[in-house]
Every structure is written in C-alpha cells, then in structure tokens.
Amino acid sequence: MNRLQLNFECKDHRLAGTIDTALGKTGLLIVTGGNEVRAGAYSGQASLARDIAEAGFPVFRFDRRGVGDSEGENRGFRKSKKDLRAALEAFRAISPQLERVVGFGNCDAASALMLARGAGCDSLVLSNPWTIEGGDGNAAPPxxxxxxxxxxxxxxxxxxxxxxxxxxxxxxxxxxxxxxTKSNSPQSTLAHEMADGIAEFEGRVTFLLATADRTAQVFESNWDRTDPRIRRCEGAGHSYVEPHARVWLRDQILDALRAV
Known part of the structure; x- marks a missing residue:
C-alpha cells in the first residue's frame, strides 16, 4: 500500500486528493463533511483509508472546492455534486483496475451523496446524514x-x-x-430532498447511525426508523472516535465493499 498526493480538475479549479493504493477492483471514495479537510477530524479519515487499503481496497479522498488545499469557492454540501463527480473520475483514472466504487460520507457528506443521487458511485455508505434546516448545529434532539x-x-x-x-x-x-412530551416536528425539506435523491439510486445503500450523536438522532426523526438498511453503533459519537466505534465503522465499510 502506498499513499500518493495528487491534483485533479473541477470547473477550471485544481482540487487536491489523496489515494491509498491497493489492487482491489472495488474502491472506496471518502467524501468529507462540513469544512473538514480530507484527513478528517483527528486524522480519522486518513487512518480509515489506511486500514481499508491494507485490506485490499484502494481509497480516494479529497478536498472539495474552497476547502483545505483545493482552489475555488466553498459553496457548501448542497452544491458539491460536480466536486463528487470530478473526484470519482480522478479516482477511476488513477486506478484503472476499478470496476466498482463505494461512496462513503459522514454528516453533510452523506447528505451530499444523497442529493447527488449517488454521484455515479455503485454503492453508498451514509453515516449520520445531516437533515437539520438552516445549518443549526445546536438544534435540540427530537x-x-x-x-x-x-x-x-x-x-x-x-x-x-x-x-x-x-x-x-x-x-x-x-x-x-x-x-x-412534545411531538416530533414534521420532516424537514432537506430530508424530503434527500429521500427523493436516494429513491432514484439503484445501488446498495447502508445507513450508519451513532446512537449518541445528535445529528443521527435528528435524522432518525426525519426517516423511517424501521428502514432495514439502518445499522446502529451503540454509544458512538459523531466521528466514531471511541475505540469500539472505530472498529465498528471500519467493519461496516469493509462489509459494504465486499458486498458490491
């Protein structure tokens, strides 16, 4: 396994990416949420990429426009579809053996993949999708x-x-x-848009929810809690920093990669 830094183009802007190489024909595209750089919180995505690549699956992660080492204007997750597709194209170009790509995103990165109808990926792993209107990270749990x-x-x-x-x-x-004692609020407009987007996606979808995470709790209040595609990690926080949660997240992604 080697880790390589590279640049690729998106709408006349140069974006920064990192690939952890492996020989597998199925790869993982990691989409970063919020304004985080591609290494992730506490280098969590870099560590995850290394573990997945060591298991035989190449991994590509990137900074979208206006974030980290990438040029351009940061227009937020709602307008990142072109970034996602450009990253997927770059991933396939540098790993010509790829036959399938699993897209993984946490928080609004999961939302971005849903709004983009998978952005060309063959399968999706969507973690703690963001469904809170107006970007209020302090919203009370449902x-x-x-x-x-x-x-x-x-x-x-x-x-x-x-x-x-x-x-x-x-x-x-x-x-x-x-x-x-109150009733839950009606489903948010954002959640409606995400549901419409994922309904048009034909590949395999897995939802991962950290039970101690407020974002995941709000998502469940906007979604069908009995959806068989949902898997829950008890006691996990938003970024899966707990030891048992890190192992759980890695294993869930490996399951998705092997199932495509």
Whole structure:
C-alpha cells in the first residue's frame, strides 16, 4: 500500500486528493463533511483509508472546492455534486483496475451523496446524514430521542441511584421531560430532498447511525426508523472516535465493499 498526493480538475479549479493504493477492483471514495479537510477530524479519515487499503481496497479522498488545499469557492454540501463527480473520475483514472466504487460520507457528506443521487458511485455508505434546516448545529434532539435516552437511563441502576442521591440537575431534567412530551416536528425539506435523491439510486445503500450523536438522532426523526438498511453503533459519537466505534465503522465499510 502506498499513499500518493495528487491534483485533479473541477470547473477550471485544481482540487487536491489523496489515494491509498491497493489492487482491489472495488474502491472506496471518502467524501468529507462540513469544512473538514480530507484527513478528517483527528486524522480519522486518513487512518480509515489506511486500514481499508491494507485490506485490499484502494481509497480516494479529497478536498472539495474552497476547502483545505483545493482552489475555488466553498459553496457548501448542497452544491458539491460536480466536486463528487470530478473526484470519482480522478479516482477511476488513477486506478484503472476499478470496476466498482463505494461512496462513503459522514454528516453533510452523506447528505451530499444523497442529493447527488449517488454521484455515479455503485454503492453508498451514509453515516449520520445531516437533515437539520438552516445549518443549526445546536438544534435540540427530537422528543423521541430524548424519551429513548431517559428510558435507557431508567434501566441503569447506577443512574437511578444517582437520581435518588441528588446527583441530577432537576431543572435540566424538568426541561428535558417537558421537551420529551412534545411531538416530533414534521420532516424537514432537506430530508424530503434527500429521500427523493436516494429513491432514484439503484445501488446498495447502508445507513450508519451513532446512537449518541445528535445529528443521527435528528435524522432518525426525519426517516423511517424501521428502514432495514439502518445499522446502529451503540454509544458512538459523531466521528466514531471511541475505540469500539472505530472498529465498528471500519467493519461496516469493509462489509459494504465486499458486498458490491
């Protein structure tokens, strides 16, 4: 396995990419969310790419326009379809043995892939898709997520003992209980658009949800919770930094690569 840096073109702008080489005929295209560079949070995507390549699958990741080492204007995930397709074309050009490509994105990178109807990928792994209107990262968890969290706490003897001993902020608890009694908000417009986009995608789709992540909780409130394509990692945060979550994420992606 070798790691190579390269540049490719998108609408007269030079974009930066990195490939971890391998001989496999199925590859992984990692799409970065938000304004993160292609290494990912705490180099998480770089580490993931290395692990996947060592398992025999080439991996390509890139900075979209206006992010990191790439030229151009950052127009956000809603307008990144051309970036995705340019990256996929570059990936196929530098890895001519490729027959299939799995697209992977976390947060609004997953949303971008859904809005772009897969952007030419053969299969998708969509993690914690972003469905919050207006880009408000401080949005409260949906009521059903709060109810589920409180139910789990009541099942935990240590949490019950903590409540009895006065170790819980009763004002905060009261506010949470009031919010939990409300009904969930109607599905967001963004979620509707994402659902329409993915409905036109003919390849295999896997949704990965980190149960401790607010973005994932909001997604579930905007989606069919019984969707058989959903897989959940208990206790995982948004970027899967927990040791068990890192292993789980890697294994889920490898499963998708082997299933194409």
């Amino acid at each position: 009521p059903d997520a709060i109810r589920a969290r409180y139910l789990e706490k009541l099942k935990n003897p240590a949490e019950v003992l903590r409540l009895v001993k006065g170790g819980v902020d009763l004002r905060k608890l009261g506010r949470g209980l009031i919010h939990a």
